[in-house]
Amino acid sequence: MADKINIAATRHSAFYSPIHAVIAGDFLRDEGIVAEYCVAPPAQCTEGLLDGTVQVAQSAVSASWDERERGQVFPLRHFCTINRRDGFFIVGRQNGLPFAWSQLADSTALVDHGRQPYVGFCHAARCQGLDVGQINLKDVGGEVEILASFREGIGEFAHLQGPAAQQLEIEGHGRVVASCGTSSGLFAFSSLRASQEFLATDLAARFTRAYAKARDWVARRPAEEVTQLIRDVFPEVGNDELLAAVRAYQKVGTWLGSVEIDDESYDAAHAAFTQAGRNTTDHPKEQVVAPPPA
Structure with missing residues (x-):
């Protein structure tokens, strides 16, 4: 009989294709695991990890920084990277001009003001020399x-x-002119989080093996194959839009590299949050990150 785990996500996007692929493909089944997936608010995901109703959650190391800034220290750790780069794109009105970040000066930009998306946007702009x-x-x-x-x-x-960005382009409302991930470089943008108790189990090690294979698969296989595998997870999205998004993320290289949360990505994100005033003290990596269980 297969072991069951519950996986919760705070956002539902093609950006998290490694999670969708590990569930939809044979990766977990090969390890004797079945998974149930849901999307829930961040606080609910954290509560689920703490009470054991959720084993793995899509999160970000910055979520732990925010908790620690509020004096909350939970027995939870980020143990695998999902994306090593920002997953947001800039869509501009079609004006036929080559894009430069300087064009955003004196313009109106509809920016996602969520904690990490906003910090990531500001970081990408600064990396491109824009105030x-x-x-x-x-x-x-x-x-x-x-x-x-x-x-x-x-x-x-x-x-x-x-x-969503590719959807606007296909609808003819604009074109995708830039990737924040390409513009800002390595950034510990999203990760898998679990309780320290779960990470000590054989089940966690088996899950991590399956996840590492799935993440490498979505990074390297033709975008058409990836889209076909995760197609049913996005019934509200057209195939052309989903395919364009997968291609874009593969081009950015967001899923390349080891599943371990590396120092360079962690430090870059920490510096961006500190510059934005969200981190008022240092948050050492070893206090929020654990190595992938083996």
Whole structure:
């Protein structure tokens, strides 16, 4: 009889294709594991990890920094990377001009003001020599509101994950002009999180083996194959949009490399959050990250 684990995600996007692939493919089954997947608010995911109803959650090391900034220290650790680069794209109105980040100066950009997306956007802009104070950073809400507002003609630029960004392009509302991940470089953007108790089990080691294979698979296999495998996870998204998003993330290289959360990615993200004023003290990696169980 297979062992069951519950996997929770705080966001549902093609950016997290390694999670969708490990569930949809044979990776977990080969390790004698079945998984149930759900999307839930961050606080609910954390609560599930703590009470044992969730074994693995999609998260980010910055979530632990925010908790620690509030004086909350949980027996949870980030143990595998999902994405080593920012997963947001910049969509611009079609004006036929080659894109440069400097074009955002004096423009209105519909930017996701969620904790990490916003810090990531500001970090990418600074990496490209742009003072974010020159941009009208309009907060209209999350992905759904940004999509609706941009379609209505509000703003010159939109800041979105895939496949939402690619959806706007295919609909003819604009074109994807930049990747924040390419513009800012390595960044510990999203990771898998679990309790220290779970990470000490054989089940965690078996899950990690399956996940590492799935992540490498989505990074290297043709985008058409990846899209076909995860197709049913995104019934609300057209095939062309999903395929374009997978291709874009493969081009950015967000899923390449070891599943271990490396020092360079961690330090880059920590520096960005510190510069943004979100980290007021140092958060040593060993206090929030554990090596992948083996």
